[in-house]
Amino acid sequence: MYPLLFRAVLSRFDPEFAHHAGMAVIRILGVPPFSWVTSALTKPDPSLSVDALGHTFPSPFGIAAGFDKNAVGVRGLAALGFGHVEIGTVTAIPQEGNPKPRLFRLIEDRAVINRMGFNNDGADAAARRLAKLRRGAPNTVIGVNIGKSRVVEVENATADYVASATRLAPLADYLAVNVSSPNTPGLRGLQAVETLAPLLRAVKNASGSTPLLVKIAPDLADEEITAIAEMAVAEGLAGIITHNTTISRDGLRTDAATVEAAGAGGLSGAPLKARSLEVLRLVRSVVPAEFCVIAVGGVESPADVQERLDAGATLVQGYTAFLYRGPFWGREINRGLRRR
Secondary structure (H helix, E strand, O other): OHHHHHHHOHHHOOHHHHHHHHHHHHHHHOOOOHHHHHHHHHOOOHHHOEEEOOEEEOOOEEEOOOOOOOOOOHHHHHHOOOOOEEEEEEOOOOEOOOOOOOEEEEHHHOEEEEOOOOOEOOHHHHHHHHHHHHHHOOOOOEEEEEOOOOOOOHHHHHHHHHHHHHHHHHHOOEEEEEOOOOOOOOHHHHHOHHHHHHHHHHHHHHHOOOOEEEEEOOOOOHHHHHHHHHHHHHOOOOEEEEOOOEOOOOOOOOOHHHHHHHOOOEEEEHHHHHHHHHHHHHHHOOOOOOOEEEEEOOOOOHHHHHHHHHOOOOEEEEOHHHHHHOOOHHHHHHHHHHHO
């Protein structure tokens, strides 16, 4: 039913408008009695639970950052069967993001190009919502992804991240430092180990006992990825998220004119599958078994999630396929994992 609805109706709407409309429905599904009915249909089997980062995740499969930037749909996404929700990216200073249009579907590739630019309501607003969530949804595992405010110069990035961490870490089950989005000028330059290590050290100090992870880009050279992974272990981080969107356009089926018209931005979705597995295996080969590795990129089916788990992922996240699979995607993944 949903594929037909997508082809006939939803694909005709502006992607960002469609996302906000969908989020409105998700928010409703998080409110009783709708949440009770939804959870009854989608609740993961207890056999799927995973202990990681000091918490019990009801399923290894969760929603990646970018889907719920402002912590407004957490209850609904949890009711839909996702084992955790990573909100954000949140910045210390509220910002509107890049000019519209900034989100583009590549339907033939089951992919998306975005240059959203960390549009969000800021750390204070996120903290207020998280505090309310903690009172009403205490068992939902919530990660918080933080990034650099656009108005802050790169040389002042550490203080900006620390401000977000200080405000949000006490309310997060884990904190993820995003230094890998292609849509904030200068951000990816922070991935150089000599720059990243002191930044993460400062954020870790500000985060207290909240587990800290770093999210990297798939476009780094393999030796850069292993260097970051080894550094993350040495600095006492709890894990690493592999990975963010890519600036590559290799291997797309969508015609070149359509891709060119979409312009700059990060590509996500099915085309990232091969590189996602490469990065995951590379990171897992150099970190201890207990080190948390969250795999993201090109995940669509239960087989994709299982493949990531077999390759060493502790947890798996998805985002783009939600647009193509629909609201019961989480249930589809969980039921498929249970059968496997």
